[in-house]
Amino acid sequence: MPPAPVRIVRDLRLDLFRGLALLLIFLDHIPSNVVSWVTVRNYGFSDAAEIFIFISGYANAYVYGAVIRRRGLIDAAAWILNRAWQIYLAQIFLFVVYIAEIAYLAGSSAYYTEEANLQIFLQQPDVAMLEALLLKFRPVNLDILPLYVMLMLGFPPFLWLLTRNPTAGLAASVALNALARSLDWNLPAYPTGSWYFNPFAWQLLFVFGAWCALGGAVRLQRFARSPAVLTLAAAYLVFAFLIVMTWHFPQLARLVPGWMAKLLYPIDKSNLDLLRFAHFLALAALVVRFVPRDWRMLASPVLRPLIRVGQHSLEIFGLGIVLAFAGHFATVDIAAGVAMQALVSALGIAAMIGVALLISWYDSIGMPFEIVDEDPEVRRAGRA
Numbered sequence: 001m002p003p004a005p006v007r008i009v010r011d012l013r014l015d016l017f018r019g020l021a022l023l024l025i026f027l028d029h030i031p032s033n034v035v036s037w038v039t040v041r042n043y044g045f046s047d048a049a050e051i052f053i054f055i056s057g058y059a060n061a062y063v064y065g066a067v068i069r070r071r072g073l074i075d076a077a078a079w080i081l082n083r084a085w086q087i088y089l090a091q092i093f094l095f096v097v098y099i100a101e102i103a104y105l106a107g108s109s110a111y112y113t114e115e116a117n118l119q120i121f122l123q124q125p126d127v128a129m130l131e132a133l134l135l136k137f138r139p140v141n142l143d144i145l146p147l148y149v150m151l152m153l154g155f156p157p158f159l160w161l162l163t164r165n166p167t168a169g170l171a172a173s174v175a176l177n178a179l180a181r182s183l184d185w186n187l188p189a190y191p192t193g194s195w196y197f198n199p200f201a202w203q204l205l206f207v208f209g210a211w212c213a214l215g216g217a218v219r220l221q222r223f224a225r226s227p228a229v230l231t232l233a234a235a236y237l238v239f240a241f242l243i244v245m246t247w248h249f250p251q252l253a254r255l256v257p258g259w260m261a262k263l264l265y266p267i268d269k270s271n272l273d274l275l276r277f278a279h280f281l282a283l284a285a286l287v288v289r290f291v292p293r294d295w296r297m298l299a300s301p302v303l304r305p306l307i308r309v310g311q312h313s314l315e316i317f318g319l320g321i322v323l324a325f326a327g328h329f330a331t332v333d334i335a336a337g338v339a340m341q342a343l344v345s346a347l348g349i350a351a352m353i354g355v356a357l358l359i360s361w362y363d364s365i366g367m368p369f370e371i372v373d374e375d376p377e378v379r380r381a382g383r384a
Contacts, residue, residue, distance in 0.1 A: 011062065012298040012307055013291060018055045019310030019356075022317055023349055024048035029141050029324035030331070031115075034338050035345035042248070044240040045267055045279040049144065052313075053202060054280065056148065057209025061159060065214050068163055077156040084152035087314065088135075091145040094318045095132050098139060101322055105329045112329075116140045120191050131190035138189070141321055143196045150187070150199040151206045158207050162214050170216070173207035176200060181271055194270075201271040205280070217288075224285050233282035240279050308356040315359060316352050323348040 025048045027036040041047035060080070068076035099121065106112035113119055116139045121128040131137035135146040162169035179185065180200030187195045212220070223229060243264065246252040256264075267273045297303055309316050327344035334340065 010311075011293060013293060013295070014055050014059050014062075015307045015310035016298065016303060017051055017287070017310070018059075018313050019306040019308070019316075021048040021051040021055070022309055022313060022320055023306075023352065025052070025144075025317070026320035026324055026348055026352065027345055029321065030327045030341070030344065030348075032331070032341075033327075033345060034341050040283075043244060044237060044283070045244070045273070046276045046283070049197070049269075050205060050276065050280040052144065053147070053151075053205045054209040054284070057151070057206035058213040059209075060152070060155065061162065061210030061213035064155075064159055065163060065210075068159060073156070073160050076159065080152055080155050080159070084149050087145055087152065088149050090314050090318060091135070091142070091149065092133065094145065094321060095139070095142060097318075097322060098142065098325065101325055102139075105326065106333075111332075116325075128190070134190075136188060136190040138196075141324065144317070146195070147197040147199055147202055151203055154199075154203065155206075155210075158203075159210065162207070162210055166211055166214055166216060170207065170211045173204050173211075177204040177272070186270075196270055198271050205272060205277065221288075224288055229285060230289055233285040236278065236282045237286075240275075240282075305353040305357060308360045309352055312356050312359045316356055319352055319355055320348070323351060 024039040024041075027033060028039050028041060028048065030036065036042070039048065040051070060083075064076045064080055067079060098116075099118070102112055102116055102118065113122060118139055120137070121139075128137050135149065138146060158169055158173065161172060177200070180198060185200045186198045189195055208216075243256065246256055264275065267275050269276065298307070327341075327348055330344050331337075331340050
């Protein structure tokens with residue numbers, strides 16, 4: 001008999017904020033979109049990418065940590081690698097759909113091909129397709145899933161270490177991040193350069209999420225809820241807000257002292273700058289304080305659509321990428337202006353929520369049949 005499946009109880013906060021991150025990513029991926037002013041990136045150093053990667057690390061450790069405790073490392077690693085394969089296939093499928101969408105809507109328009117980094121694909125489609133299969137060639141906005149694939153491929157040893165010695169597992173992640181930043185470790189991209197999301201650096205946020213899921217959050221609870229820490233987190237968020245306002249309103253930049261500017265810049269997203277990491281931690285501290293696991297609103301119909309989006313993150317992320325380009329095309333070639341930007345943003349969010357609810361309904365009705373192997377006795381009797 002196969003081992004009994006491991007029972008996992010969902011933490012709806014993960015689904016809620018992952019769903020929120022997916023909607024924010026969709027809005028951010030529509031260039032010059034006035035509605036994207038509601039997203040995190042306009043008011044601080046971090047953005048929805050940090051939320052998505054942290055929750056992904058937390059959720060994977062939450063699930064596969066239970067598997068490794070009940071059924072061992074081999075089973076857990078097999079399921080992790082299977083999930084990495086699913087994400088890889090989703091990336092390749094999304095790549096093909098994205099290329100087809102741009103070809104259908106924009107044709108050979110140089111504006112869209114240059115903006116989406118597709119010139120090399122038009123010049124050498126055979127080579128570019130091979131490099132896409134190797135995750136080295138990626139059009140604009142298709143960077144997160146390759147990062148996710150690499151994080152999952154490297155996750156089994158980290159998960160094993162985190163379940164044996166959480167402090168050592170987190171320390172190993174910090175050390176890898178430090179080495180990557182000091183030695184410029186990254187993966188090569190095609191045709192030139194390196195990965196936009198450096199997996200050797202971003203693994204720190206992923207592993208930190210896993211560490212929190214495997215008991216780190218409990219150990220940090222008293223510290224994170226202390227008035228001093230909450231005050232410091234709020235002060236840092238205010239500081240980040242003021243700095244970011246100087247990006248939106250250049251006339252305010254003269255208020256930032258020169259010595260401070262030298263300390264702050266550049267704030268490197270590719271290598272997960274420590275200022276971005278600290279900004280995410282400050283946000284997380286406040287969220288944990290005001291959104292406990294038993295928060296009543298998690299069971300309300302108001303938040304249910306957002307939770308459903310987070311529960312089907314892979315499908316909805318891909319849909320969001322496709323809808324974002326369609327929205328961009330609409331705001332450039334059909335009608336410019338705030339009204340069109342608001343319309344495509346609203347329609348895109350509605351479509352993402354609708355598809356998530358449809359998938360949830362489809363999952364709830366279950367399979368109407370079950371396929372089983374033929375009974376060996378029946379097979380032998382038939383041959384006789």
